[in-house]
Amino acid sequence: MKNVAIVGVGIHPFGRFDYGYRQIGEVAMRDCLADAKLQPEDVDMVLVANVGAEMAKGHNIVNRVRYIGKPIINVEAACASGGSALSLGASLIESGAVKTVLCLGVEKAPRGFIAGAGFENWQIESGLGVNPLYFSFQAQDLMRTTDATLEDLADVAVKNHGHSVHNPHAMYRREFTRGEVLASRPVCDPLTLLMLCTPNEGAAAVALMDKDEAAKRGFDNSIRIGGIGLASRATDDWFVPAPSLQSEMTSISARAADTALEQAGMGVDDIDLVECQDTDAASELIAYRDLGLCNKGEEAELLRSGATTLGGSIPVNVSGGLLSKGEPLGASGLGQVHELVTQLRGTAGPRQVKDARVGMAHVMGAGHNACVVVVQR
Numbered sequence: 001m002k003n004v005a006i007v008g009v010g011i012h013p014f015g016r017f018d019y020g021y022r023q024i025g026e027v028a029m030r031d032c033l034a035d036a037k038l039q040p041e042d043v044d045m046v047l048v049a050n051v052g053a054e055m056a057k058g059h060n061i062v063n064r065v066r067y068i069g070k071p072i073i074n075v076e077a078a079c080a081s082g083g084s085a086l087s088l089g090a091s092l093i094e095s096g097a098v099k100t101v102l103c104l105g106v107e108k109a110p111r112g113f114i115a116g117a118g119f120e121n122w123q124i125e126s127g128l129g130v131n132p133l134y135f136s137f138q139a140q141d142l143m144r145t146t147d148a149t150l151e152d153l154a155d156v157a158v159k160n161h162g163h164s165v166h167n168p169h170a171m172y173r174r175e176f177t178r179g180e181v182l183a184s185r186p187v188c189d190p191l192t193l194l195m196l197c198t199p200n201e202g203a204a205a206v207a208l209m210d211k212d213e214a215a216k217r218g219f220d221n222s223i224r225i226g227g228i229g230l231a232s233r234a235t236d237d238w239f240v241p242a243p244s245l246q247s248e249m250t251s252i253s254a255r256a257a258d259t260a261l262e263q264a265g266m267g268v269d270d271i272d273l274v275e276c277q278d279t280d281a282a283s284e285l286i287a288y289r290d291l292g293l294c295n296k297g298e299e300a301e302l303l304r305s306g307a308t309t310l311g312g313s314i315p316v317n318v319s320g321g322l323l324s325k326g327e328p329l330g331a332s333g334l335g336q337v338h339e340l341v342t343q344l345r346g347t348a349g350p351r352q353v354k355d356a357r358v359g360m361a362h363v364m365g366a367g368h369n370a371c372v373v374v375v376q377r
Helices: 021-036 057-065 081-095 121-125 131-145 150-164 178-183 211-216 252-264 281-290 299-304 321-325 329-345
Strands: 004-015 045-049 072-075 100-108 186-188 201-210 224-232 273-275 358-365 369-376
Touching (some): 004 211, 045 057, 081 329, 281 358, 329 358
Parallel strands (some): 045 072
Antiparallel strands (some): 004 224
């Protein structure tokens, strides 16, 4: 992925709104085009990541901006939809098939738990297919097999909500104490309400362009895609619930991270900040080891050291993460990339990571999909 420049990003804040996904997506698309100084007809293809809307969802959004007469393709891979759209767009540019692609993620998720996705019928019918339940299984597994404690889970939420105060696009923008997190309503043992993200609404967009084309048009193409790893479950992978029962198997997130870093020609030590899938507090700790930030068993130690807090050696979820932003499924991955580009441009304000040059984004979705993106200056 050496030839794919990011020439623009756009976002619609994450939260709850009294208008539809078409308007939400339109805002992010227009914001991205304006940031890239592109006209809609300058785009060769639009890839629209979404999980829950109706047929022709991408066309319904793009046509509000302009009828461009170019291919519009919808992409769905659960929470990994946005990362998948970005991977497809970057690959098309690398292949020479197109010069400019706009990747748009949008969602207007219903309130409540997300159920019945990526599981066998017996799991769904027995109640195992509801996401707080399998989040709780992996949290219990983490606490059983490492020294991670309930207080550590609470501290992940404390950290991310603390970061969110400075993110105008986040749904929740207030700090919480450990005591408040632990005292919030129990949902699925050991997880409390403030340890879980909220499925919600929002959109994010990223404009990609061939590096040479960007230079020809006079774009600053110093920010580019370094590498993208996209993985789905294989026989030798585990996916929650109960990963420790299959401890000899590999995480799909780890495979995706290895691919992205190999493409970028980097090691994890080259990463300056990470936006990861903190759909629940335990998921962030598990991501630490899956992404190579620490060894297995050292997840809580890394958190306690302060390394993953803004100002630490490897800040994680300085945007506030999904715990604070909420998770509009199709938009969450591109929202992470929007944050990384903002950081690499040095325009993140009070949440700015000093001297940020390389960022990593990580999403994992039902159906056993994982995507890891390395963005670099």
